[in-house]
Amino acid sequence: MLKKGSKLNSILTGSCPKCQSESMYEDTNPLNLTKVLKMNDHCSHCGFKYLIEPSFFYGAMYVSYALNVAVGVAAFIVSFVFFGSTIEQSFLSIIITLIVLFPFVLRLSRNLYINMFVSYDPKAGKH
Known part of the structure; x- marks a missing residue:
């Protein structure tokens, strides 16, 4: 499932x-909040430059928005439907879930965004 190349x-x-x-x-730890978005300039193995163009990762904000909406809807459904919480409790669960998952969603949105434009190259970094 997580084999190299996918x-x-x-x-x-x-x-x-x-x-x-x-x-x-x-x-690599997304819970280190002071460095959650600090990226290397390029890959030391293949030399790929992560910041493809200036402000490239601004597009990841749209991905982040979509992920946060999905997480919020899922938190609401779990809280309201499965646990039978009140509306107020369900919205509180959305807020808490989004705060807890904030660093993971930030990184995941950047990872998704850059992978929309860059494909794996098995020959990259080989001399």
Whole structure:
């Protein structure tokens, strides 16, 4: 499922979309909130430059919005339908869920966005 070469591998691990040999981020732990979006300039394995063009990752905001809507709807359904919470409790569960998952959604949206434009190249980084 997460074999090297699949988009899913790069998206879920945050690895270089070109060679999938190393993380795009300076700190692989998304819970380190001071470095959650700090990225390396390029892949040290294949040399791929992550910031494809100036302001490239602004497009990831749209992906982040969609992910947050999906997470919010899922939190509401779980809380309201499955646990029988009140509307107020359900909206509180949405807020708490979005706050807790904030760093993961940020990274996942960037990973998804860059993988929309860059494909895996098995020859990348080989000399």
